[in-house]
Amino acid sequence: MTALHLQNIQKSYGVTKVIHGIDLKIDDGEFIVFVGPSGCGKSTLLRMIAGLENITDGEMFIGGARVNDIPPSQRGIAMVFQSYALYPHMTVYDNMAFGMKIAKAPKEDIDKRVQAAAEILQLTPYLDRLPKALSGGQRQRVAIGRAIVRNPKVFLFDEPLSNLDAALRVATRIEIAKLKSSMPETTMIYVTHDQVEAMTLADRIVVLSAGHIEQVGAPIELYEKPANLFVARFIGSPAMxxxxxxxxxxxxxxxxxxxxxxxxxxxxxxxxxxxxxxxxxxxxxxxxxxxxxxxxxxxxxxxxxxxxxxxxxxxxxxxxxxxxxxxxxxxxxxxxxxxxxxxxxxxxxxxxxxxxxxxxxx
Ligand SMILES: Nc1ncnc2c1ncn2[C@@H]1O[C@H](COP(=O)(O)OP(=O)(O)O)[C@@H](O)[C@H]1O
Ligand SMILES: [Mg+2]
The missing domain is CATH 2.40.50.140 (Nucleic acid-binding proteins)
Known part of the structure; x- marks a missing residue:
């Protein structure tokens, strides 16, 4: 089943058009990576999927339902940002539980979900700690945990590793790859400008430039058969x-x-x-x-x-x-x-x- 369907999606800020008509179908359980140079519109597109930005033109469907006018909280989506912004005075447990507490979920349900998420992310030993007593990679895992707890149908990541140093980036990238296989039903869309993340995580990569799609395909397909000079230059290092x-x-x-x-x-x-x-x-x-x-x-x-x-x-x-x-x-x-x-x-x-x-x- 199609998890997400973008039909001629466009975005303008005032008179400036930044997304020029995106057509894309994403299947249930797919791991999709949006990759492209800085400023090409990756975050804008992701934020439109999340409902954090209005869609100027075009139609968006999640699970078959048109969501153009559906608020973020009702889209069944969770998003992890580059800056993970945990509550500094709350423990790891409370940070992860916060959203469900606000939604007045029963205590046992919250506990079950938080424990399960902590298990997936190997955060169980740290549940009583404050964020300041965690490494950058662990903090980012808490931010991911906070999103898992909400049990989303679609999981969105906006450059979640770019604040981490090189070694942690590799380690956390592997964590995200494991997360993907432990949540096979969940559709994930991951934004990055890092082609190694794109190549290693994606089922399919969407290469974007200046607000339009250059090519969509499996990582090795893009590497072996780039459709144009932009993709040829963008995938591979040193460049073709x-x-x-x-x-x-x-x-x-x-x-x-x-x-x-x-x-x-x-x-x-x-x-x-x-x-x-x-x-x-x-x-x-x-x-x-x-x-x-x-x-x-x-x-x-x-x-x-x-x-x-x-x-x-x-x-x-x-x-x-x-x-x-x-x-x-x-x-x-x-x-x-x-x-x-x-x-x-x-x-x-x-x-x-x-x-x-x-x-x-x-
Ligand atoms: N609120 C805004 N108002 C005006 N222009 C914006 C706004 N947000 C983003 N843009 C512009 O839209 C383009 C795409 O931005 P963005 O989606 O953040 O790119 P990326 O995430 O690929 O680096 C950029 O040219 C950026 O300057
Ligand atoms: Mg961005």
Missing amino acids: NLQPARIENTGEHTVINLAGRQATVPIPSPENLAGASAHFGVRPEDLRIADDDDHLLEGTIHFVERLGEVTNIYLNVKDVDEPVVVKVPGVQKHDKGDRLRITANPEKMHLFTEEGRSFLYL
């Missing part, structure tokens, strides 16, 4: 290498001219693109050093990043503006000034039109 190319021959396989060399890309292209400009893409991890004549590109190393597990080599290639990044496993000895030939697995190559659309979706 993108270079201007010219289409020399169309057909089942496309022959391109790349910085003066010819390459055959096993992606079909329509006849009308013969002679057209295009963008050739290949991820740094899909390039490798080639000592033979059958290389794709050749260049001079101008920068090397040794991260231990991998080495990122930045190559200046003649007639190409941007350096080409090659990600090779382990510690590499190559240094600045060295000449290097590289090649790519043809199956891992990407082609985009001049306007930025992937050839796979033409």
